[in-house]
Each structure stands twice: as structure tokens, then as C-alpha cells.
Amino acid sequence: MQKRDLTDFIGVEYTGLTYDDLSRGEVFADIVDALHQRDLVVLRRAELTPQQQIQLAQRIGRPVPFVFQEWRHPEFAEILVSSNERRNNRPVGVPRVGNFWHQDSSYVAEPPEYTMLHGVNVPGDCGHTLFASAADVHDRLPEEWKARLKELVGRHTLTKQQRIEPEHVGLSIAELRALVAQQYPAVEHPVIRVDPHTGRPYLYAAREYMDSVVGLDANGNQEFFDLVDALVPDPQRVYTHRWTPSDLLIWKTATTYHKATDLPPGTSRTVHRVSIAGR
Numbered sequence: 001m002q003k004r005d006l007t008d009f010i011g012v013e014y015t016g017l018t019y020d021d022l023s024r025g026e027v028f029a030d031i032v033d034a035l036h037q038r039d040l041v042v043l044r045r046a047e048l049t050p051q052q053q054i055q056l057a058q059r060i061g062r063p064v065p066f067v068f069q070e071w072r073h074p075e076f077a078e079i080l081v082s083s084n085e086r087r088n089n090r091p092v093g094v095p096r097v098g099n100f101w102h103q104d105s106s107y108v109a110e111p112p113e114y115t116m117l118h119g120v121n122v123p124g125d126c127g128h129t130l131f132a133s134a135a136d137v138h139d140r141l142p143e144e145w146k147a148r149l150k151e152l153v154g155r156h157t158l159t160k161q162q163r164i165e166p167e168h169v170g171l172s173i174a175e176l177r178a179l180v181a182q183q184y185p186a187v188e189h190p191v192i193r194v195d196p197h198t199g200r201p202y203l204y205a206a207r208e209y210m211d212s213v214v215g216l217d218a219n220g221n222q223e224f225f226d227l228v229d230a231l232v233p234d235p236q237r238v239y240t241h242r243w244t245p246s247d248l249l250i251w252k253t254a255t256t257y258h259k260a261t262d263l264p265p266g267t268s269r270t271v272h273r274v275s276i277a278g279r
């Protein structure tokens, strides 16, 4: 087994672990500790059945079926199939999950603490996943912004992500917005929070999952989101995960910004995703 830091800012990679190795308590404890300290762990080429993926998730916390029922795996409710593939002329999963910088499920009051993604069918030269540390983003905020944001909360919503689905036909945009707002009402979270595992402050804010920071005016909000969008994707600090078959990734949802990159037309990609609530 080999273990190495992926960047100075985020991520630990393990290579050469089998499912049997993972059943050893001390190996698994080392992985969970790396996850807590370094926000992201990558297990290269971890061949797992869906059941084994769920079992691993159960050793970290409590797997929670995804908020959208229609996105769940038909046999394993804990698994969300994120895929652009079709079988028997039907989509096998949800295409285009997370193709913008975000912190997972920040639009719910208590987001599951971890996300686990298994590469089922992954292209080698595209369809990468980018990661950045939210603590590092916080540390790079100008001091005046740190002071300004100190006591403020952000309003997180899904309204920017809503898509028109068949059952929405006949609704006006205003009605559609009202429907999403009713199903997923906006929630508030402090903009700066402290990671209980590391004691480090981190930024909890992403443009695509937020209406605004409460207490900043429209210009202030614009400036703030522009700043976040400039800080997060810094190529010196981002880890780009280039998938190899069967990779297993686990990250802390709050302290990890991430984004799926675009796929060229005709490229298929399927990953199995499990959300895990902490103990």
C-alpha cells in the first residue's frame, strides 16, 4: 500500500488497497483520519460492488438516500447514479451533477457530512473532478473581507439550479420558482465556520447554491461572489482528479469545494455516489 499527499492544500491518495485490506480496522481508521485532516481521500482502483461501497459508507456514518427520490439507484436507494449513459433507450442516471464549484447539499439545513464517489465507467482524458480546500480559500480572503463576513450568514437555495422537468410543463417561471421554494426552502448558514476536525476556519459559500449573504447589499454580494469565484479555482491550489477505473473518492462536504468538468459529446461516464451523514 502506498500513501501520499496529493497537494499541499488538500487530499491524500492510497494506492494498492483491496477490499480485504479495507476491512482491517487500522487501515480504515487511517483513511478516516486522513479524510478528517485533509478533506479528501482517493483510493485508486478500489474494485467494489455497490453493496461493498454501501458497507464502507456505513463504517464512516449513515448513508442517506439522495433528497431527490427520482435520482436513486433502482436497487440500492443509498446510491445515486450520476451518468450520461443510456440503456434500453432510457437514461441510467442523472447527467451533469455538480458541474460548477459548490459545497455539497449546502441548500439543506443539515447536509450529510461526507460524499463518496465510485468510478464505474470513467473516461481517462476528460470528465475530471476538481477540488479546492475551503479553509485555504478562507485564509486567502483579504483581511477586510474576513472582518466584514465574521457574523454574517448566507442564504442557500436551489433556485439557480432548477431545471424544467416534464411535470413542470404548463407552469410559469414564477410558479416553478414557488414550487422549488416550497420543496426546498432557503436555509441559512454562517459564511465562516470552523472545522471541528482541524479547528480551522473555512468559507461556506458558493454562488450557484446561494441567493445572497444577508446584510450585504447587491453590490456587496456581487463583489463577494466575484471574489469567491476568483479564489476557488486557483490552478496552483486545485487538485484535479483524473479518474482511473474503480477509483473511490471520499470528501468532507462542508470544507471541500469541487466541480465536475465538462464531457465532450459522445463520451460516456458513470459514477456511483453515496451521501453519508456523520455519527
Ligand SMILES: O=C(O)CCC(=O)C(=O)O
Pocket (backbone or CB within 6 Å): 082, 097, 098, 099, 104, 115, 117, 127, 128, 129, 258, 259, 260, 261, 271, 273
Ligand atoms: O461527478 C463528479 O465528478 C462530481 C459531481 C459532484 O459534484 C458530486 O457528486 O457531488
Ligand SMILES: [Fe+2]
Pocket (backbone or CB within 6 Å): 098, 102, 103, 104, 258
Ligand atoms: Fe458535488
